[in-house]
Amino acid sequence: MSYALEVKQLTKTYRNGKQALQGVDLSVPEGSFFALLGPNGAGKSSLINILADTVKPTSGHVTFLGHDLFRERRWCKQHLGVVPQEIAFDPFFNPRDILKIMSGMFGFKPDLKWIDELLERLELSEHAHKNARQLSGGMRRRLLVAQALVHKPKVVILDEPTAGVDVELRKRLWDFMRELNTNGTTILLTTHYLEEAEELCDHVAIIDQGKRLTSQSMKGLLDSVGSSALVLQYAKPMSQQALLTLAQFSPRIDGDKILLCLKKDHSGKNNFNAVYQTAIQVLGEAKSVRIQNEDLEDVFLRITNEKKT
Numbered sequence: 156m157s158y159a160l161e162v163k164q165l166t167k168t169y170r171n172g173k174q175a176l177q178g179v180d181l182s183v184p185e186g187s188f189f190a191l192l193g194p195n196g197a198g199k200s201s202l203i204n205i206l207a208d209t210v211k212p213t214s215g216h217v218t219f220l221g222h223d224l225f226r227e228r229r230w231c232k233q234h235l236g237v238v239p240q241e242i243a244f245d246p247f248f249n250p251r252d253i254l255k256i257m258s259g260m261f262g263f264k265p266d267l268k269w270i271d272e273l274l275e276r277l278e279l280s281e282h283a284h285k286n287a288r289q290l291s292g293g294m295r296r297r298l299l300v301a302q303a304l305v306h307k308p309k310v311v312i313l314d315e316p317t318a319g320v321d322v323e324l325r326k327r328l329w330d331f332m333r334e335l336n337t338n339g340t341t342i343l344l345t346t347h348y349l350e351e352a353e354e355l356c357d358h359v360a361i362i363d364q365g366k367r368l369t370s371q372s373m374k375g376l377l378d379s380v381g382s383s384a385l386v387l388q389y390a391k392p393m394s395q396q397a398l399l400t401l402a403q404f405s406p407r408i409d410g411d412k413i414l415l416c417l418k419k420d421h422s423g424k425n426n427f428n429a430v431y432q433t434a435i436q437v438l439g440e441a442k443s444v445r446i447q448n449e450d451l452e453d454v455f456l457r458i459t460n461e462k463k464t
């Protein structure tokens with residue numbers, strides 16, 4: 156498999172001593188639609204800003220389409236588009252001018268037809284002549300996306316591209332990204348909308364506290380961690396000791412319920428009986444029992460919580 160990005164042992168320690176990245180490895184297959192997920196403060200933006208050359212890494216290597224990202228910056232910048240999390244524009248230019256200027260900064264003559272298409276697709280055409288400071292937050296975010304795409308990069312990295320974008324526009328923005336991906340662009344993005352990540356992305360990595368917890372195909376993650384959970388409801392709060400005893404089933408507390416991971420064997424049967432019997436031995440009879448299918452959000456919470464117990 157060829158990779159658009161290969162990140163090896165990347166670390167970042169900020170000047171205040173904060174270790175935002177503690178040796179992260181990440182391989183993004185060429186042509187993939189890759190979700191980089193993690194709770195607030197996990198290190199996602201630190202990683203993306205290093206790729207975008209706005210933050211200096213402390214150590215590590217990154218290969219971008221076979222080129223050394225830190226040594227061949229110019230070439231890499233021409234083939235990479237980044238949408239940062241923070242919004243920053245020169246407020247005195249309008250969107251169309253900003254896109255023309257950006258083309259020049261990437262070393263290309265502005266492609267006016269493509270700029271018009273981008274403005275249209277990102278629903279900015281009617282705002283194209285407005286001063287950037289007159290744009291709303293959602294419009295600015297879309298302009299940031301247009302800016303990252305103006306030089307038709309092979310790989311696009313988006314740090315929460317849909318934050319602050321309303322529901323309908325968000326759907327259309329995702330459709331546009333899906334179209335770019337279908338046409339061969341590799342897309343790496345961060346988002347806190349896990350339902351959308353599950354629907355769109357074919358690969359996923361989860362990081363927390365500067366460390367990679369998992370990285371694999373979306374289907375692999377949803378299948379491997381357990382596509383369903385046994386949900387037991389209790390009137391009494393559960394003790395920490397009980398949780399430790401059930402650790403093999405990756406317990407997760409949700410209010411008065413405990414969720415235990417059901418795993419499938421190779422014949423496709425899950426271990427319901429074993430989990431249920433062990434649980435009632437440890438916790439006693441439950442008020443209610445049911446099986447719940449797990450989605451990406453459940454898996455995400457399980458993996459990030461497992462680390463804390």
Ligand SMILES: Nc1ncnc2c1ncn2[C@@H]1O[C@H](COP(=O)(O)OP(=O)(O)OP(=O)(O)O)[C@@H](O)[C@H]1O
Nearest residue numbers: 169171173175193194195196197198199200201202
């Ligand atoms: N310039 C900085 N100086 C010091 N610490 C920083 C700096 N930038 C980020 N951090 C810290 O590094 C850690 C990772 O932050 P980062 O912004 O990479 O997280 P994130 O995963 O993007 O979070 P979010 O989902 O909230 O955007 C956090 O603890 C943050 O406080």
Ligand SMILES: [Mg+2]
Nearest residue numbers: 199200201240
């Ligand atoms: Mg961030």
